[in-house]
């Protein structure tokens with residue numbers, strides 16, 4: 001047994017880094033639920049450990065009421081490591097981000113009202129957020145006199161096919177992207193950063209929606 005390992009009640013060897021990743025995901029789900037970004041069983045959450053292992057939410061659970069057992073390990077190409085487990089239906093959208101950028105350590109997907117409504121209504125292929133002080137939450141932004149383009153992709157129940165539409169744009173997405181009538185994907189080097197980016201983005205989307213509704 002490794003020096004930094006512990007045993008649970010059933011004397012199973014616990015791996016501290018893995019257990020921490022699972023707790024990070026459970027807490028992120030609680031936070032996203034408190035903010036109303038993961039209604040019913042919507043949304044999914046993943047974390048990549050420094051050794052390359054990937055933890056992701058199982059499919060179909062309520063993300064505000066996860067237990068660590070609802071977080072499972074997947075291979076880099078998105079297959080559950082343990083037979084019989086069912087990873088998020090959108091696993092391939094997570095693994096394509098990890099494969100694209102080795103510095104990504106956490107990926108969040110939510111279904112807020114603002115992300116869902118705005119992504120349906122916008123006719124062009126991106127939503128432009130500009131003139132807001134909170135844009136400075138994103139690295140490299142030092143003034144509100146800037147703009148951020150959030151790419152929009154058509155929703156598709158075939159996630160592998162949806163991933164092929166996202167793939168050519170991955171190098172040109174500073175913050176995240178939207179799927180029409182569905183939700184938002186955001187990532188970061190670690191869970192706190194990914195959550196802060198999601199919070200900033202959700203605030204900006206809510207402002208944009210309110211602004212459009214005002215007319």
Ligand SMILES: CSCCC(=O)C(=O)COP(=O)(O)O
Nearest residue numbers: 041042043044059060088089
């Ligand atoms: C009830 S929302 C439909 C599925 C979805 O879009 C989602 O984000 C949750 O899917 P998962 O398989 O990750 O639970």
Ligand SMILES: [Zn+2]
Nearest residue numbers: 042043109183
């Ligand atoms: Zn979804």
